[in-house]
Amino acid sequence: MLNAIQYNCTGLYQWTIVVLEMGVQWKVHGVCMQEPLGEPGGFGISHSACEIRKRKRMWTATGKGSGLVVDEQPDITREDNNNVLSLTSVGEGRS
Numbered sequence: 001m002l003n004a005i006q007y008n009c010t011g012l013y014q015w016t017i018v019v020l021e022m023g024v025q026w027k028v029h030g031v032c033m034q035e036p037l038g039e040p041g042g043f044g045i046s047h048s049a050c051e052i053r054k055r056k057r058m059w060t061a062t063g064k065g066s067g068l069v070v071d072e073q074p075d076i077t078r079e080d081n082n083n084v085l086s087l088t089s090v091g092e093g094r095s
Contacts (some may be wrong), residue, residue: 020047
């Protein structure tokens with residue numbers, strides 16, 4: 001079973017970091033973030049425990065080394081549906 005958290009970061013860097021940390025602490029398979037924000041000054045963002053896939057207004061983070069393969073389903077999350085978060089586990093994750 002895939003477990004994930006989803007949160008609207010309201011465009012704030014601090015909430016983006018908090019949500020990533022929550023995902024690590026709660027040991028979820030995926031973290032879906034709406035309206036995340038990178039580091040101040042326009043720099044990107046990274047996290048030592050997560051692999052982050054970035055799109056315009058939606059980011060998805062999965063645990064590094066989790067073995068989880070995620071399909072973002074771009075066929076239903078592109079263009080007019082840019083605010084849709086949709087994940088499907090197509091591989092094995094943490095036990």
